[in-house]
Amino acid sequence: MFLLKKVFQLRDKASNAEEKPFLEHLEELRVAITRIVITLLITTIVSFTYRDTLMEILRKPINEVWDVHTDKKLPTDPLFDVDRWEQAKVQADVLATLPDSQQAFYLAQLSADQQRLMNLFIAYKSAMSLEQEKRQAFLTNNPAVRREDQAFLTELIEKKPDMMLGTKDRFRFMSTLNPTESFMLSMKLALYAGIVIAFPLLLAFILQFILPGLHAHEKKALYPALAVGFGLFLGGVLFAYYWILPNVLEFFYSYGESMGIANEWRIGYYLSFATQFTLIFGLCFELPVIVWVLVKVGLLNYELMSRTRSYAIVAIVIISAIVTPTPDAFTLMLLAAPMIVLYEMSIWLAWFDARRAKKREDEEEQRRMKSILEKDHAAPVAPDVMPDPYPTSHYADHDSYHDAYHDPMHQTEEGETEDVSDPISEPEPEKKAPDAEKNDPSRE
Secondary structure: OHHHHHHHHHHHHHOOOOOOOHHHHHHHHHHHHHHHHHHHHHHHHHHHOOHHHHHHHHHHHHHHHHHHHHHHHOOOOOOOOHHHHHHHHHHHHHHHHOOHHHHHHHHHOOOHHHHHHHHHHHHHHHHHOOOHHHHHHHHHHOOOOOHHHHHHHHHHHHHOOOOOOOHHHHHHHOOOOOOOHHHHHHHHHHHHHHHHHOHHHHHHHHHHHHOOOOOHHHHHHHHHHHHHHHHHHHHHHHHHHHHHHHHHHHHHHHHHHHOOOOOOOOHHHHHHHHHHHHHHHHHHOOHHHHHHHHHHOOOOOHHHHHHOHHHHHHHHHHHHHHHOOOOOHHHHHHHHHHHHHHHHHHHHHHHHHHHHHHHHHHHHHHHHHHHHHHHHHOOOOOOOOOOOOOOHHHOOOHHHHHHHHHOOEEEOOOOOEEEOOOOOOOOOOOOOOHHHHHOOHHHO
16 A cells, blocks of 8 residues: 555656546556556467467476586587487487397497497496496496597596486476366466567556656657667566576576486476566566656656665665575576666666756757847847937036036137027017007006
8 A cells, every 4th residue: 555655646746737636546547457457368368379389488498408417417529419318328228128139130220320329328327337436447348348438438427417218308398286287387378478478568558557647748758668668678588588597497407416306397386487587587677667767757866876876786686585586696696687787777877868958958048048139139229319419428527517508608618608598499479469569558
């Protein structure tokens, strides 16, 4: 519930609308979950039709583990090959079951290299059945072993490759614990394949729920983010499948063999381990996309991520220890190391994003200032004003300017006076009508 409330708060912060009530958030969550379930149902049904192909794909790391492990224990010579070694074990077993009358005829059907390798396997198996101090003497004094092959036999005794017939098949095909396990494993495998196929849509549904109210340009930016997210997820799955998973399996196989434990793994445990391992790597490779979303909504920035780098590394190691299907430190570091590298990449991505945003703001500010200056230069000029006949600079002070401007009889430099009053502005004497002039008492 606490995590759900945090997601709802993130939705409110990412949306430009007002804060929504809790029940409305739950309704939108129900719609998002319904879309995810329907999408997974469709992709799971489609993947179930290819269950045999999917099973072969997941068995490939097991075959590689056996081949790599066996190849390390064989002498470094073109005569020794993993497939030839398995074939020599079968041929030696068939030869031991044939009567003496048919053994010569059976050997005639084999090539010279096949006969040589089969004889080496028989001599090696015979020497391993003896006590350790008698093995070297048996190889040296055995008339059936050629001198040039004694070095090969000595190396075989030191490396001790598998000599039991059918061990590879038991390791590859494994076994089930109950009658319904095969069907349930097919359904589980189809579900995991459906998650991989439908991951872009699942990521889109999740982002649409977490980041509602996106603008048009933000929605356009969402599609490249989905493509990058799917690419990172697929890259994590392939990285785990082709490189990490075979190395982890070979490590556990060698570790168990060194302790004298037979590696007879169950198909159910192996499929659960392999699918969870690859999906966890795919999801952890989504770290840059998660950081990008948090940066866009304002919860993270470059300064905060750079300042708290040490705490983030500790958190990554703890998360890796929790999500890995095995509790060993080797698998933990195989997951934590790529996540730390991706976190450093996320810091640089946040820095580039902040730098680009700052550059965009500077360009907008420059355009705004340029438009203001262009408007100022394009402003209309005021019409010409009649120049002042008595400018202020002509007089020593303001008082002299005021007196000269308002005194109608202004004294010139030669001491003469001149009338500076405006004749136009002087009022004309009022003319009296003739009748009024006759009646004027002042004339009497």
